[in-house]
Amino acid sequence: MSEIQRIELPTIFGMKTVNAYLQKGDEVVLIDSGENTDESYAALTAGLKENGLTVADIDRVVITHAHVDHMGMAQRIGAEANARIWVSELVKDWAIKPDEMWSTREKLMLPTLLSYFDPTLSDLIKQGYVDMMGNVKKVWQPISKDQLEVYQSDGQLDINDTRWQCVYMPGHSSSQTTFFNPINGDYISADMLLRITPTPVIEPSRDDMTKRNKGILEMMNSYERLLRFDIKKVYPGHYETFENAHDVINKQVRRIDERTKQCYELIKSGQSSFIDIFNILYEGRFNMPAMIMLIGYLDRLENAGVIMYKERDGFLQIFTA
Numbered sequence: 001m002s003e004i005q006r007i008e009l010p011t012i013f014g015m016k017t018v019n020a021y022l023q024k025g026d027e028v029v030l031i032d033s034g035e036n037t038d039e040s041y042a043a044l045t046a047g048l049k050e051n052g053l054t055v056a057d058i059d060r061v062v063i064t065h066a067h068v069d070h071m072g073m074a075q076r077i078g079a080e081a082n083a084r085i086w087v088s089e090l091v092k093d094w095a096i097k098p099d100e101m102w103s104t105r106e107k108l109m110l111p112t113l114l115s116y117f118d119p120t121l122s123d124l125i126k127q128g129y130v131d132m133m134g135n136v137k138k139v140w141q142p143i144s145k146d147q148l149e150v151y152q153s154d155g156q157l158d159i160n161d162t163r164w165q166c167v168y169m170p171g172h173s174s175s176q177t178t179f180f181n182p183i184n185g186d187y188i189s190a191d192m193l194l195r196i197t198p199t200p201v202i203e204p205s206r207d208d209m210t211k212r213n214k215g216i217l218e219m220m221n222s223y224e225r226l227l228r229f230d231i232k233k234v235y236p237g238h239y240e241t242f243e244n245a246h247d248v249i250n251k252q253v254r255r256i257d258e259r260t261k262q263c264y265e266l267i268k269s270g271q272s273s274f275i276d277i278f279n280i281l282y283e284g285r286f287n288m289p290a291m292i293m294l295i296g297y298l299d300r301l302e303n304a305g306v307i308m309y310k311e312r313d314g315f316l317q318i319f320t321a
């Protein structure tokens with residue numbers, strides 16, 4: 001059975017690094033590609049060299065989900081190695097036309113963020129958003145159609161002598177596929193299962209692109225489904241591999257439940273503005289992942305029917321239902 005080698009690549013975003021996984025055999029396969037920067041390319045080259053390989057030896061790149069840190073450099077590798085790039089049916093459009101997909105997503109993302117804040121903070125939020133998007137586009141290269149192959153997000157994927165079960169795991173991203181090997185319990189988890197809790201990013205719902213997806217609800221379902229797999233070893237999208245998958249899942253679910261409850265207590269005690277709740281929960285450490293988590297906690301409370309929103313002074317305020 002071929003070994004899975006982790007190659008850690010730098011990212012320009014908050015996680016600092018992202019993993020590409022190398023599987024050597026008759027075929028040389030890379031799972032996820034990192035971002036399109038020279039630093040990332042150099043780290044990939046060094047990682048391959050340790051395995052006696054060069055970029056040109058890669059036969060196939062498999063992408064887990066349509067986020068820039070996992071697929072930004074796929075085209076560059078594909079072009080240099082003449083490799084096929086495998087994406088699921090849910091990632092295909094993102095691979096070919098990321099700009100178009102982003103513009104649909106942006107129509108929801110920025111207004112969603114702005115709706116929670118006092119209009120006097122709009123410029124600050126917009127600037128943060130524009131900076132982030134500029135970075136995303138800088139390190140994301142579209143993939144040419146004739147290089148693409150499509151796998152099914154709930155199908156199977158054969159890599160050398162391993163038959164991976166594709167396990168669709170929405171939540172962090174609605175385009176996220178993970179890979180489970182039922183023979184030995186290996187699990188390539190993308191960003192579904194990390195040592196730190198993944199964030200449910202803001203994106204259009206798959207059923208109705210004009211509506212926002214409440215990713216946290218899907219994430220909780222995905223955690224629950226994941227507990228049914230007999231996972232022995234996790235190969236996460238970021239940081240080191242680990243073995244205690246069920247402990248990690250239970251701990252993260254517990255923490256999300258705790259934070260959701262804390263949020264509800266604050267609203268019950270009369271806190272009605274997002275920024276005030278945020279500052280209490282996160283002690284004023286303003287950052288995008290934490291903001292997205294808080295939107296998730298509120299989504300859970302709204303979904304449970306215990307809170308409601310009212311527009312006051314030009315933004316959404318939160319009350320018990």
Ligand SMILES: [Zn+2]
Pocket residue numbers: 018067069070191237238
């Ligand atoms: Zn990631």
